[in-house]
Amino acid sequence: xxxxxxxxxxxxxxxxxxxxxxxxxxxxxxxxxxxxxxxxxxxxxxxxxxxxxxxxxxxxxxxxxxxxxxxxxxxxxxxxxxxxxxxxxxxxxxxxxxxxxxxxxxxxxxxxxxxxxxxxxxxxxxxxxxxxxxxxxxx
Numbered sequence: 500x501x502x503x504x505x506x507x508x509x510x511x512x513x514x515x516x517x518x519x520x521x522x523x524x525x526x527x528x529x530x531x532x533x534x535x536x537x538x539x540x541x542x543x544x545x546x547x548x549x550x551x552x553x554x555x556x557x558x559x560x561x562x563x564x565x566x567x568x569x570x571x572x573x574x575x576x577x578x579x580x581x582x583x584x585x586x587x588x589x590x591x592x593x594x595x596x597x598x599x600x601x602x603x604x605x606x607x608x609x610x611x612x613x614x615x616x617x618x619x620x621x622x623x624x625x626x627x628x629x630x631x632x633x634x635x636x637x638x
Contacts, residue, residue: 515556515558516558516571519549519556519557519558519568519571520571520572520575520577522553523545523572526545526548527545527577537578537579539578541578542578546568546569
């Protein structure tokens with residue numbers, strides 16, 4: 500067994516980890532349906548529960564308690580690794596790799612307003628594009 504395997508085996512017997520896993524099992528049995536795969540939101544709710552209701556079970560002196568709890572739940576396969584679950588193992592194609600170029604656009608036309616103006620102009624006998632009330636001489 501390699502060094503990493505020994506470290507994992509030693510942590511397997513850690514009473515703090517066992518207590519957190521037992522609390523997860525108890526918490527999940529009351530809040531998650533049977534056979535349900537826990538999401539990262541469920542894991543965050545559980546960690547909030549741990550902070551509020553049983554902070555004495557959170558690991559002390561191991562750095563970030565969230566990282567320890569998350570690692571223990573992953574090790575025991577109580578949750579799935581969200582990075583692997585989203586399919587990011589394949590490298591995503593980057594389509595736009597150049598600098599961002601802002602292209603000015605023309606103002607959008609209000610087609611309905613243009614249609615109303617055209618109908619009023621036709622009723623009054625005006626030419627399009629004139630501001631003055633000049634009758635259309637083509638009639």
